[in-house]
Amino acid sequence: MIVRSIRPEEFEEALDLLDAAFEHTPRAYFNRYFFGDPWFKPEYTRVVEEDGRLVSLVQIVRREVRVGCSTLVMGGIANVGTIPAYRGRGFSSAAMKSSVEVMAADGMHFGMLWTGINLFYERLGWATVRLTASTAKLKRRLPRFSAPYHVRAYRDDDAPAVLAIYDEFNSRRSLTTVRTLDYWRGFATSPESQSYTIWAAETGGQLAAYLAGRRYGESYGTGEMCCSRGHEDALRALAREAWAAAARAGAKKLAYVLPEEDSIRAAVSEVAVPARPWTYTNMMLRVIDLRLMFERMLPELERRSSLLERAGRVAIGTEFGELPLEVAPGRVTLPDVPADWRVELSQPQLFSLVFGLGEPADILPSGPAADLLSSIFPRQPAVYYEIDTF
Ligand SMILES: CC(C)(COP(=O)(O)OP(=O)(O)OC[C@H]1O[C@@H](n2cnc3c(N)ncnc32)[C@H](O)[C@@H]1OP(=O)(O)O)[C@@H](O)C(=O)NCCC(=O)NCCS
Numbered sequence: 001m002i003v004r005s006i007r008p009e010e011f012e013e014a015l016d017l018l019d020a021a022f023e024h025t026p027r028a029y030f031n032r033y034f035f036g037d038p039w040f041k042p043e044y045t046r047v048v049e050e051d052g053r054l055v056s057l058v059q060i061v062r063r064e065v066r067v068g069c070s071t072l073v074m075g076g077i078a079n080v081g082t083i084p085a086y087r088g089r090g091f092s093s094a095a096m097k098s099s100v101e102v103m104a105a106d107g108m109h110f111g112m113l114w115t116g117i118n119l120f121y122e123r124l125g126w127a128t129v130r131l132t133a134s135t136a137k138l139k140r141r142l143p144r145f146s147a148p149y150h151v152r153a154y155r156d157d158d159a160p161a162v163l164a165i166y167d168e169f170n171s172r173r174s175l176t177t178v179r180t181l182d183y184w185r186g187f188a189t190s191p192e193s194q195s196y197t198i199w200a201a202e203t204g205g206q207l208a209a210y211l212a213g214r215r216y217g218e219s220y221g222t223g224e225m226c227c228s229r230g231h232e233d234a235l236r237a238l239a240r241e242a243w244a245a246a247a248r249a250g251a252k253k254l255a256y257v258l259p260e261e262d263s264i265r266a267a268v269s270e271v272a273v274p275a276r277p278w279t280y281t282n283m284m285l286r287v288i289d290l291r292l293m294f295e296r297m298l299p300e301l302e303r304r305s306s307l308l309e310r311a312g313r314v315a316i317g318t319e320f321g322e323l324p325l326e327v328a329p330g331r332v333t334l335p336d337v338p339a340d341w342r343v344e345l346s347q348p349q350l351f352s353l354v355f356g357l358g359e360p361a362d363i364l365p366s367g368p369a370a371d372l373l374s375s376i377f378p379r380q381p382a383v384y385y386e387i388d389t390f
Contacts, residue, residue: 001048001049001050001090001091001094002048002049002050003046003047003048003049003094003095003098004046004047004049005042005043005045005046005047006042006045006046006047006054006057007042008042010047010054011034013053013054014034014045014047014054014057015027015030015031015034017054017055017056017057017081017083018030018057018079018081020081020083020084021081021082021083021084022079022081028192029192029193030079030193031190031192031193032186032187032190032192032193033045033059033061033078033079033390035186036186036187036190037061037183037186037187038180038182038183038186038187039061039062039063039183040061041062043102043106044059044060044061044062044075044102045057045058045059045060046058046059046060046095046098046099046102047095048082048091048092048094048095050086050091055082055083055086055091056081056082056083056086056091056092056094056095057079057080057081057095058077058078058079058080058092058095058096058098058099059077059078059079060075060076060077060078060099060102060103061075061076061078061187061390062074062075062076062106062108063076063177063178063388064177064178065175065176065177065178065384066170066172066173066174066175066176066177066178067174067175067296067297067300067354067355068172068174068297068300068303068304068380069171069172069299069300069303070296070297070298070299070300071178071296072109072110072293072296072297073107073108073109073296074108074109074110074111074112075099075102075103075106075108075110075111075112075288076111076112076113076390077096077099077111077112077113078113078390080092080095080096080113092120093123093124096121096124097124099111100124100125100286100288103288104288104289107289107292108288108289109288109289109292109293109296110285110286110287110288110293110351111126111285111286111288112283112284112285112384113126113283113284114282114283114284114389114390115282115284116282118281118284121284122284125286125319126284126285126286127284127285127286127346127347127348127351128281128283128284128348129283129284129285129347129348129351129352129357130279130280130281130348130352130357131257131279131280131282131283131357131384132257132277132278132279132280133255133256133257133277133278133279133280134254134255134256134257134258134268134274134275134277134278135219135253135254135255135256135274135275135278136253136254136256136268136272136273136274136275137252137253137254137272137273137275138220138243138246138247138251138252138253138254138271138272139271139272139273142240142244142270142271145236145237145240145270147233147234147236147237148203149201149202149203149208149209149231149233149234149237149238150201150202150203151199151200151201151237151238151240151241151242152199152200152202153197153198153199153200154197154198154199154200154210155200156185158200158207158210159181159184159185160181161206161207162184162198162200162207162210163179163180163181163184164228165207165208165209165210165226165227165228166179166224166226167179168226168228168229169226169227169228170226173259173380173381173382173383174354174355174356174380174382175355175357175382175383175384176382176383176384176385176388177384177385177388179388187390188387188388189387194387195214196212196213196214196223196387197212197213197214197242198210198211198212199211199212199213199238199241199242201227201231201234201235201237201238203231203234208227208228208231208234209225209226209227209228209231209234209235209237209238210225210226210238211224211225211235211238211239211242212224212225212387213242213246215246215249215250215251216255218250218251218252218253219251219252219253219254219255220242220243220246220247220251220253220254220255221254221255221256221386222242222254222255222256222258223385223386223387224258224385224386224387225238225239225258225264225267227263232262232263232266235263235264235266235267236266236267236270238267239267239268239270239271240270240271243271243272244271253272253275254268254271254272256268257383257384257385257386258383259381259382259383260381261381283384285347285351286347287318287320287347287350290318290320290321290323291321291323291334293354294323294325294334295334297354298332298333298334301327301332301376302330302331302332304375304376304377304378305327305328305329305330305331305332305375305376306329306330307329307375308327308328308329308330308375308376309329310371310372311326311327311328311329311372312326312327312340312341312368312369312372313325313326313327313335313337313338313339313340313341314327314339314340314341314342314343314369314372314373315338315339315341315342315343316342316343316345316350316373317342317343317344317345318344318345318346318347318350319346319347324336324337324339325339325373327372327373327376332376340368341367341368341369341372342369343364343365343367343369343370343373344365345364349363349364353373353377354377355380355382356377356378356379356380356382357379357380357382358379359379360373360374360377360378360379361374
């Protein structure tokens with residue numbers, strides 16, 4: 001077995017491989033990974049060669065993901081596939097290991113993947129980090145509502161305005177992807193892979209908000225909805241149009257993973273009755289470089305520490321090594337001196353803390369270390385938008 005980077009002349013063979021590995025996915029779905037991703041590099045596609053042909057591959061998509069005002073570099077793992085006749089011989093595991101080496105050599109901080117076969121990846125050091133999803137039952141009749149917004153279908157020339165609204169709405173939102181126009185057009189909304197309908201709300205000739213969704217059977221999945229400041233009612237207007245259209249097409253409920261924001265709650269309540277949220281387990285994360293990851297977060301951690309009244313040194317122990325953190329009002333560093341306290345964290349605990357996915361008191365074992373860490377890792381309205389999955 002040879003594990004190596006793909007060569008440009010092998011892209012078509014790789015597409016054939018993916019077509020054979022993913023039985024129910026059309027070949028064209030995979031084009032955007034080679035031709036539409038602005039951060040594509042041949043080194044990010046790890047192929048396994050056996051019997052003179054490509055038999056297995058794994059792709060890495062490079063993304064920047066926010067933690068407040070800082071960003072982390074993430075390697076997203078996509079298209080893990082082995083041709084059926086070559087399965088069960090360790091090829092995919094070897095390609096996965098090679099991907100982690102490439103991510104580390106490239107200076108990436110952590111890895112992400114989406115899967116239903118978590119055990120396979122757990123053996124390779126990946127951990128499931130639980131997320132919350134919601135559903136809501138569509139109302140049959142809507143109360144009267146009038147707002148000065150015109151709702152219409154999204155057009156390609158809306159892309160710059162949509163990107164500006166996205167950036168404003170998510171400027172410090174943890175776990176959101178930093179997007180560019182090329183990425184939005186070539187990858188995130190590539191028509192070969194994504195089937196979202198995007199709606200735009202405008203007022204006075206300017207875009208004020210947008211909503212992206214798609215129907216799965218009886219559910220209308222809402223991938224994202226964002227508005228500019230002061231235009232929260234545009235989300236309600238969008239909700240009415242988009243969800244009424246979905247209901248006419250047979251949808252009975254909404255399914256969504258959206259940030260906990262009043263504007264979004266109001267839009268959902270406009271058209272539907274929220275049901276109890278549920279936990280899903282399809283996201284797996286893996287530390288690539290613990291120290292680099294924390295170094296990159298220091299500006300955000302310092303911002304959060306400005307109102308602190310205590311100080312101290314905590315060592316965070318993980319399966320990927322130990323991280324010393326010195327926290328004082330307005331200052332956070334990674335010192336080389338011994339810590340006052342030590343706390344042992346599993347990967348799910350570490351990532352839940354970093355992205356603010358839960359209450360620190362529910363994540364950390366109680367004690368002085370927890371008191372200090374909880375002030376620089378508060379719970380946040382974080383979200384990983386479905387449009388950015390890969
Ligand atoms: C999953 C897949 C990539 C594994 O490739 P592979 O080259 O056979 O992987 P390896 O030989 O390194 O590892 C095989 C192990 O994966 C496990 N595995 C494979 N498919 C699995 C599944 N659907 N659920 C759980 N475990 C699975 C096997 O049980 C095997 O474990 P074993 O070594 O204890 O027998 C391959 O089955 C495939 O291409 N499947 C279709 C595409 C797919 O579903 N990709 C994953 C998307 S997240």
